[in-house]
Amino acid sequence: TATRPLLYTLPHAHSSTHCHTPTPHTVTRPLYTLSYKLAYSLGYVLIYYGYFTHHLRSHDSAHTLPIKNTWNILPRPDGAGGWFNPYLTQLSWSFFKQSFLKQLLTDGERYIMTIFGVLSFAQQGVYDVINNLGSLVARFIFLPIEESFYVFFAATLYRGEPVSKQKQESVPLVAETLAMLLKFVLLVALTILSFGYAYSALALDLYGGRLLSGGSGPSLLRWFCLYVLLLAVNGVTECFVFAAMSQKQVDRYNRTMLVFSLVFLSASLLLTQLFGSVGFVLANCVNMATRITHSCHFILSFFSPTRHSPLREAVPSFPVWLAFAGACLTTALSEAILCCDSGWLFRLLHVAVGTVCLCVVVLVTVLVERRLCLFLMDRLPARVGGAMRRLSTALWKLARLPVDHAHVD
Numbered sequence: 101t102a103t104r105p106l107l108y109t110l111p112h113a114h115s116s117t118h119c120h121t122p123t124p125h126t127v128t129r130p131l132y133t134l135s136y137k138l139a140y141s142l143g144y145v146l147i148y149y150g151y152f153t154h155h156l157r158s159h160d161s162a163h164t165l166p167i168k169n170t171w172n173i174l175p176r177p178d179g180a181g182g183w184f185n186p187y188l189t190q191l192s193w194s195f196f197k198q199s200f201l202k203q204l205l206t207d208g209e210r211y212i213m214t215i216f217g218v219l220s221f222a223q224q225g226v227y228d229v230i231n232n233l234g235s236l237v238a239r240f241i242f243l244p245i246e247e248s249f250y251v252f253f254a255a256t257l258y259r260g261e262p263v264s265k266q267k268q269e270s271v272p273l274v275a276e277t278l279a280m281l282l283k284f285v286l287l288v289a290l291t292i293l294s295f296g297y298a299y300s301a302l303a304l305d306l307y308g309g310r311l312l313s314g315g316s317g318p319s320l321l322r323w324f325c326l327y328v329l330l331l332a333v334n335g336v337t338e339c340f341v342f343a344a345m346s347q348k349q350v351d352r353y354n355r356t357m358l359v360f361s362l363v364f365l366s367a368s369l370l371l372t373q374l375f376g377s378v379g380f381v382l383a384n385c386v387n388m389a390t391r392i393t394h395s396c397h398f399i400l401s402f403f404s405p406t407r408h409s410p411l412r413e414a415v416p417s418f419p420v421w422l423a424f425a426g427a428c429l430t431t432a433l434s435e436a437i438l439c440c441d442s443g444w445l446f447r448l449l450h451v452a453v454g455t456v457c458l459c460v461v462v463l464v465t466v467l468v469e470r471r472l473c474l475f476l477m478d479r480l481p482a483r484v485g486g487a488m489r490r491l492s493t494a495l496w497k498l499a500r501l502p503v504d505h506a507h508v509d
């Protein structure tokens with residue numbers, strides 16, 4: 101489905117002034133889309149209710165859930181005769197306003213495309229394909245991490261309270277988790293950025309042929325790799341911030357988000373006039389950078405009374421940066437020599453060069469970032485974590501590095 105907008109719009113993109121008569125397909129397609137979304141939402145709710153029904157019938161449910169049966173989940177009046185908890189209602193309203201503004205920031209470029217017509221239909225088709233491809237990493241890797249650890253931070257911290265009023269035994273755990281989580285997503289995003297530069301053209305050529313790889317597609321995907329890096333950092337920092345903020349702080353942040361929205365829309369109009377479709381990616385980068393700055397300011401203020409500094413601890417070591425830089429330069433040189441018009445043999449050689457560089461980066465990371473490795477071993481499934489522990493231990497022994505200590509730099 102990701103290529104459909106491109107394949108449909110490119111043959112009809114000779115002029116943006118063509119008028120097309122609506123067909124039954126174009127009229128009914130939005131109705132089908134709405135039906136799919138409604139069915140998905142209903143199924144999602146039923147799955148949750150089914151899970152809680154099953155869990156409540158188990159013997160240990162009384163110790164893990166504050167409800168006794170499924171009917172307690174449904175709305176009902178409290179002891180005072182009211183149907184809604186005032187604090188939770190205000191908090192939900194604050195998050196609803198925040199979600200509305202985040203939706204504007206997420207799909208703002210589409211509104212700009214539609215209202216101002218800054219891109220042709222062909223350019224919009226290419227942008228949609230690149231956006232869908234680039235979003236796969238965020239959807240399947242970063243989003244589950246953000247959702248899971250938001251629950252962890254929200255359950256560990258007292259919302260709206262300073263660090264001095266938190267459980268003191270929880271503060272080191274939260275700081276350690278935030279630092280290692282940030283470092284992990286940063287390393288994943290740096291891998292995408294470092295190798296995405298040299299393999300964007302090849303990936304698009306394999307996915308859509310010369311239609312995608314012959315124009316602005318590779319350049320657009322390369323800039324999107326930078327956007328993925330900022331997206332990863334923003335997701336983790338915001339999941340901590342939203343778990344620690346009070347209702348008043350969330351309301352204040354909503355007003356800040358309104359400013360971010362105006363900056364993003366203004367940057368989109370300006371940058372697309374200068375750089376075309378790449379301008380939308382750059383505008384998204386500006387948006388993410390401003391949100392990261394705000395979140396980092398909150399995190400620094402939150403941990404300032406303590407000796408913990410999760411943002412500084414999240415920065416990868418110098419050898420890791422050196423490995424990424426070497427991999428990026430090597431693969432870029434390999435692309436210039438081997439890819440992508442010299443046949444399949446040279447393409448395979450280009451992929452082989454990237455594979456070797458990736459192995460070197462992983463090896464350097466395992467040897468240098470031992471604290472992160474131990475953090476991941478304890479949180480991955482037993483089989484995966486055990487295999488990772490055996491491999492890492494073998495490498496550490498070969499390099500004559502300490503094995504039993506997590507905090508060795």
